[in-house]
Amino acid sequence: MSHGAFAIADQEDGKKLFIDNACPGDAIEYEIYDDKKNFAYANLTELIIESPLRAKNPKCKIHKVCGSCQWQHIEYQEQLKFKKQNLLDLIKQSKIQVDHLEIPDLIPMKDPWNFRNKVIYPVDTVPSTGRLLAGYFKRNSNELINIKHCPIQYSIFDEIIEKLKDLCSENGINKKFLRHILLRSNSNQKQILVCLIVRQKGLEKEKHLKLKKTLKQISEFYKVIKTTSINFNDNSTNVIMGAKTEIVTGPGYIMENFKGLDLKISTESFYQVNAEQFSKIIDLIEPHINDGAKILDAYCGIGTISLSLAKKKSNLDITGIEIVQGAVDNAVLNAQDNKIEAKFICSKLEDNIEEFRDQEFDALIINPPRKGCTTKVLHNLGEIKSKKIIYVSCNPATLTRDIEYLEDFGYLTSFIQPVDMFPHSFHFETLVVLERQ
Helix, strand or coil, X not given: CXXXXXXXXXXXXXXXXXXXXXXXXXXXXXXEEEECCCEEEEEEEEEEECCCCECCCCCCCCCCCECCCCCCCECHHHHHHHHHHHHHHHHHHCCCCCCCCCCCCCECCCCCCCCECEEEEEEEECCCCCCEEEEEEECCCCCEEECCCCCCECCHHHHHHHHHHHHHHHCCCCCCCEEEEEEEECCCCCCEEEEEEECCCCCCHHHHHHHHHHHHHXXXXXXXXXXXXXXXXXXXXCCCCCCEEEEEECCCEEEEEECCEEEEEECCCCCCCCHXXXXXXXXXXXXXXXXXXXXXXXXXXXXXXXXXXXXHCCCCEEEEEECCHHHHHHHHHHHHXXXXXXXXXXXXXXXXXXXXXXXXXXXXXXXXXXXXXCHHHHHHHHHCEECEEEEEECCHHHHHHHHXXXXXXXXXXXXXXXXXXXXXXXXXXXEEEEEEC
């Protein structure tokens, strides 16, 4: 399996084939749909011999076309092996010094279903009826699949989304100005946040009122919905959320209890979609932090990592940096509510990372987006006087690239642990600890 949606096969001339919905051990017929010079992409057209690694009864009937679960056709234990192999291959291709380490297996989920606490659905409208559709895009296309049941997300979302689509259709809300529907929940599914992400340009007052009416209706229908909001985004990019959010009902956040922390989570805040597995990552980080440690928490979000550590360790000196103002506001309140001393700064990391180069830290914690860290950030992290760097990554490709860069500053990788945060996809999380030599 590639680090992606494809199984890899070799043609007789040695050309690589990347094949959707195939599994190592299959014998198949295929059709090439994108032929490159040294490799090609192909669709599986007929399964002749079924691999013993294939899942016997995948829970989702549309997993072959949906772009969300690329590996659901493979048995879960085999998915874990392929993910580990992806990590090993990337490490082998890099210059990372890990000969002294044995890379462990992924930490699995006991039950790899109904784990997602957040969904964001793009929408479409049926031209003939005005019916609103919401779901995921078909693989390699812009064709929307209307989702009625998704077995990897919290089950309560299925019912709420269907009711919300009905209300939007009744109130004349369509794709013309509605872009996405966002739902997020706390772990016990007793507090849910609903957000409609819309285009503000050209949004008439009447349509704005209908958006608010719809959100008030859905919150009255489901008492577990504690906050509803409208997020405005006119940018023509792949960034889903805009900078402006209007709270329609509720306090503007939901409450989560995570490892003894009471957390406020707002519409635009980052919070891990799999709280069960992220809790295990915190447990793995804890032994690497001592009482009284001075910590720089980069890409801190709502402060989940550093504040969780502060619940276990005494007298931590915490500084967090995050670009999203709403997340920083949550982090400040989360520290206050849990009686933890911490400083949180709203800034793009590239803009102020140099300010910390003259300071000494016991640990730098970095949890960047999938694209990893920029060269400027990595250079300044390397220049900061710190005993260790704790790197949490959802992308092993950018992780290995960044570790290789940081090792040039005198760090040595001392700990690696992959964790399966995203069952049935090729994605996973990896925790790496680097120590200054």
